[in-house]
Amino acid sequence: MSVQTYIKENQTELCALLQELVRIPTVNPPGENYAEIVELLQAKCKALGMRTRIAKVPKRRAEQVILNADSHPRLNLIARWDVGAEKTVHFNAHYDVVPVAGEWRFGDPFSGKIDGEWLYGRGADDMKDAIAALLFAIQALQKTDTTPKFNVECSFTCDEETGGQLGAGYVVEKGLVNADYVVNCEGGSEMNIGNGHNGVLWLEIEIKGKAAHGANPDKGINAFEKAAELVTALQRVKRNLKSPERAFRLLDGSDRYPTLNIGGTFRGTDGDKVNTVPASVKFSIDRRITPNEKLEFAELELREAISGACQYYPDLDAEARAILRIEPCLTDTDSPIAQAFADAVRVVRFNRPKFKGTTGFTDLHYFVNTGLPGIGYGPSGKGGHAINECVNIPDLVRTSTIYATFMTRAEL
Numbered sequence: 001m002s003v004q005t006y007i008k009e010n011q012t013e014l015c016a017l018l019q020e021l022v023r024i025p026t027v028n029p030p031g032e033n034y035a036e037i038v039e040l041l042q043a044k045c046k047a048l049g050m051r052t053r054i055a056k057v058p059k060r061r062a063e064q065v066i067l068n069a070d071s072h073p074r075l076n077l078i079a080r081w082d083v084g085a086e087k088t089v090h091f092n093a094h095y096d097v098v099p100v101a102g103e104w105r106f107g108d109p110f111s112g113k114i115d116g117e118w119l120y121g122r123g124a125d126d127m128k129d130a131i132a133a134l135l136f137a138i139q140a141l142q143k144t145d146t147t148p149k150f151n152v153e154c155s156f157t158c159d160e161e162t163g164g165q166l167g168a169g170y171v172v173e174k175g176l177v178n179a180d181y182v183v184n185c186e187g188g189s190e191m192n193i194g195n196g197h198n199g200v201l202w203l204e205i206e207i208k209g210k211a212a213h214g215a216n217p218d219k220g221i222n223a224f225e226k227a228a229e230l231v232t233a234l235q236r237v238k239r240n241l242k243s244p245e246r247a248f249r250l251l252d253g254s255d256r257y258p259t260l261n262i263g264g265t266f267r268g269t270d271g272d273k274v275n276t277v278p279a280s281v282k283f284s285i286d287r288r289i290t291p292n293e294k295l296e297f298a299e300l301e302l303r304e305a306i307s308g309a310c311q312y313y314p315d316l317d318a319e320a321r322a323i324l325r326i327e328p329c330l331t332d333t334d335s336p337i338a339q340a341f342a343d344a345v346r347v348v349r350f351n352r353p354k355f356k357g358t359t360g361f362t363d364l365h366y367f368v369n370t371g372l373p374g375i376g377y378g379p380s381g382k383g384g385h386a387i388n389e390c391v392n393i394p395d396l397v398r399t400s401t402i403y404a405t406f407m408t409r410a411e412l
Contacts, residue, residue: 002405003283004348011135011397015119017044018132018396019112021095022121023035028096028161032071037095038075041131041156045079045335048138050154053078055176057166061242065165074158074166077164078176081138081152087412089337090179090372091403092168092363093130094160097123102387109238109389118390125381129391130185130399131156133379138344150406153179160363163324168363172370179372179411182359184364187376188356189350193342195251196357196375197364199289199328201299204265204282205230209269215256220277224268226316227281231262233283237301238262248290251333251355259284259291259359262386284323287358291328299325329365330357333375336412344406345377348398356395377402 007014017383024037042052055076062069100109100122109122117131134154141148159169171177188194198358207227212220238260239244247255266283289298303320310316332338333355345353368374379399381391 001144003137003144003146003350003408004401006140006144007136007297007397007401007404008043011306013395014132014136014400015114015393017136018119018124018391019121021128021131022112022119023110025110026123027218028177029099030068030157031066031074031096031158032159034073034096035258038077038156041077041095042079044135045077045154048081048142049137050081051077052136052268053176055171055174057170061170062166069116074160074170075166076171077156078171079154079156081148082153083122083147085148085150085180088153088179089184089410090153090155090177090201090367092155092157092182092184092367093127093134093378094157094164094363095128095131096158096161096167097126098127098161098385103318106389114393119393119394119396120388120390122389123172125379125393126384127186127378127387129381131363133396134185135401135404137407140400140404141407146408149410150407150412152407153177157363163326164363164366168366172342174367177332177367177370177372182364182367182372182374183337183341183378184362184367184372184374185362186360186362186378187362188381189378189399191351191353192344192356193345193353194358194362194364195338195355196291197216197328197361197376198291198332198357198359199295200324200326200361201285201287201289201302202323203285203302203322204321205285205319206308208319209277209279209281212277214273214275214277217277220279221315223234223278223281226277226313226318227283228305229313229316230309230318231412233305234262234302236259237305246290252358254257254361258290258298259288289328291357293328294407295325295327324366326361329368331368331374333363337373337410338375338408340412341377341406344402345410346401347405347409
């Protein structure tokens with residue numbers, strides 16, 4: 001039996017594995033149930049004969065990034081299947097998921113419910129589907145006595161949804177990656193192979209006003225109104241991002257532009273009431289940075305716009321604090337791994353794939369910035385970061401088959 005046939009005939013087992021992962025609510029923030037899922041993944045890898053290592057982030061290191069290091073330890077799993085090959089490919093996938101909100105179709109957001117060709121649940125698309133597809137590809141090779149062309153190294157990491165510093169970042173920082181190439185198991189799907197991603201700058205803006213009674217608003221400085229003035233100024237920056245000289249030309253000939261999202265989060269203070277003049281308002285800025293830009297210049301542009309608005313508008317007092325900085329990432333599509341993976345996609349999907357970077361950010365940059373050639377690819381779903389998140393089961397099967405085909409065909 002071929003590995004492709006094994007995966008197709010055992011897709012019920014593949015779905016059961018994904019359901020098992022989805023039903024562990026690894027919500028980040030704050031970082032729930034990390035130990036439970038790492039223990040499960042370690043058991044799965046050991047059952048496949050892989051050598052494993054749990055890399056726990058020391059409390060002192062974690063405290064540099066998060067506030068809850070005592071109650072929510074950060075854990076990463078490294079697993080390796082060494083077949084004595086000359087080359088090694090590292091596969092990375094994160095197991096944390098974003099928080100849930102809203103009314104889900106099947107009630108429990110972590111149900112793993114199957115309806116037709118779709119498997120539902122938080123993490124079903126982003127990105128526990130890729131973990132299941134990868135582990136099942138390895139199982140298929142072993143069950144069919146098929147030896148991969150390279151040693152297989154995996155990392156299942158935390159905190160990608162909040163930047164990845166204590167997940168993939170920590171794994172790379174501590175030299176726990178011993179490979180020649182990397183596959184980040186997201187950032188591309190179907191006929192698109194990811195060759196990088198946008199960078200990101202997250203800022204938290206605090207507008208400081210002066211509290212007063214709502215009956216005498218002239219005695220205060222309304223922080224909310226001042227925030228509106230700053231947002232007006234930032235709209236000019238937002239419009240300028242659509243200028244032709246800002247465009248990044250993709251491999252398919254289309255253009256991608258930088259983006260600016262204002263107010264993804266916003267809040268006042270606990271003391272705010274209808275009859276008070278608000279003394280403080282905070283809101284976020286999400287600036288996506290295309291590969292033809294530099295993060296430092298994007299940040300400078302925003303900070304200069306904020307400073308200029310404070311000089312222009314009376315009593316506008318704004319302070320910007322960087323929450324996350326990630327440089328854009330662009331990989332070589334002519335590298336051996338890119339071409340070998342494209343061949344695997346072509347064999348399974350019967351068409352030649354394209355390379356395209358994702359507008360979001362992934363953990364790929366942590367690996368390629370150390371010199372590892374790599375790509376991004378995972379199953380296709382919908383509803384990621386939204387309600388009714390789900391993965392397409394036929395595509396889950398195809399992606400697992402692509403991973404397995406890549407392992408058996410790649411000449412690196």
